[in-house]
Amino acid sequence: MRLDVITIFPEYLEPLHVSLVGKARARGQLDVRVHDLRSWTHDRHHTVDDTPYGGGPGMVMKPEPWGAALDEVLGSGPGRPVLIVPTPSGRPFTQEQAVALAAEPWLVFAPARYEGIDRRVIEEYGERLDVRELSVGDYVLAGGEAPVLVMVEAIARLLPGVLGNADSHRDDSFAPGAMAELLEGPVYTKPPEWRGRPVPEVLSSGHHGRIARWRRDEALRRTSANRPDLIAGCDPAGFDKHDRATLAELGWAPGPDGRFWRASQAVEE
Numbered sequence: 624m625r626l627d628v629i630t631i632f633p634e635y636l637e638p639l640h641v642s643l644v645g646k647a648r649a650r651g652q653l654d655v656r657v658h659d660l661r662s663w664t665h666d667r668h669h670t671v672d673d674t675p676y677g678g679g680p681g682m683v684m685k686p687e688p689w690g691a692a693l694d695e696v697l698g699s700g701p702g703r704p705v706l707i708v709p710t711p712s713g714r715p716f717t718q719e720q721a722v723a724l725a726a727e728p729w730l731v732f733a734p735a736r737y738e739g740i741d742r743r744v745i746e747e748y749g750e751r752l753d754v755r756e757l758s759v760g761d762y763v764l765a766g767g768e769a770p771v772l773v774m775v776e777a778i779a780r781l782l783p784g785v786l787g788n789a790d791s792h793r794d795d796s797f798a799p800g801a802m803a804e805l806l807e808g809p810v811y812t813k814p815p816e817w818r819g820r821p822v823p824e825v826l827s828s829g830h831h832g833r834i835a836r837w838r839r840d841e842a843l844r845r846t847s848a849n850r851p852d853l854i855a856g857c858d859p860a861g862f863d864k865h866d867r868a869t870l871a872e873l874g875w876a877p878g879p880d881g882r883f884w885r886a887s888q889a890v891e892e
């Protein structure tokens with residue numbers, strides 16, 4: 624997979640040389656190219672921003688350097704990449720998005736600073752590319768570079784051969800399939816007892832069925848405690864009779880449409 628990042632802070636992307644992404648690059652599984660947006664400016668100060676039309680505080684990134692940079696980067700490879708524009712006003716970046724993007728051969732990231740990029744850039748490239756404006760959470764960061772690091776790591780670990788064990792993301796929180804709307808439960812390693820705290824007995828029972836059931840119950844418990852919105856949004860067809868019993872213990876009951884509902888939910892919401 625090829626990844627291009629156009630930024631005014633190329634050094635911010637240095638972590639892409641480290642750990643899993645760094646190793647994938649070294650093995651040739653990922654071709655990461657980081658570009659300095661200012662190299663497509665022509666004035667002495669390498670200006671990339673200007674005051675906003677309509678007034679107000681802050682600056683807006685000028686369209687000309689972005690247009691020149693994107694034209695050159697797009698012309699440097701075969702086919703058309705997906706263009707990802709991080710922005711708090713975008714659609715949420717989810718595990719489902721990460722899985723879909725991991726199947727693309729080429730992604731170009733356009734992280735902004737200031738108040739964002741002149742809208743006409745998004746419109747212009749939206750006419751010829753799949754442009755996705757994505758948010759990494761309901762908060763505002765100073766720039767899009769940290770969101771790029773987040774998205775690249777989430778995508779890269781899904782590429783075939785990048786994780787040592789190909790199955791290790793199958794049971795992750797939000798993993799497509801049985802975990803799509805659930806959070807993963809707690810995990811343990813040796814020693815069997817630490818500071819008087821034993822590992823749950825079932826995990827050393829060697830009984831695969833009981834272990835799988837315990838893990839599923841813990842996932843339901845954790846999701847119920849930390850993300851009740853996910854349980855409320857779950858398709859009830861995905862719950863078997865054991866799930867339903869665990870959910871009942873946690874105070875959940877099927878509502879008129881079959882979806883699970885909890886009396887305290889109304890108060891929390």
Ligand SMILES: C[S@@+](CC[C@H](N)C(=O)[O-])C[C@H]1O[C@@H](n2cnc3c(N)ncnc32)[C@H](O)[C@@H]1O
Pocket residue numbers: 708709710711712733734735736737738739740757758759760761762763764765766767768770
């Ligand atoms: C200070 S923010 C601009 C926020 C913008 N005024 C707004 O309220 O939507 C500057 C840049 O940081 C990045 N950024 C900030 N928060 C983000 C988030 N939650 N998800 C993705 N990108 C974000 C985007 O690239 C954004 O254009």
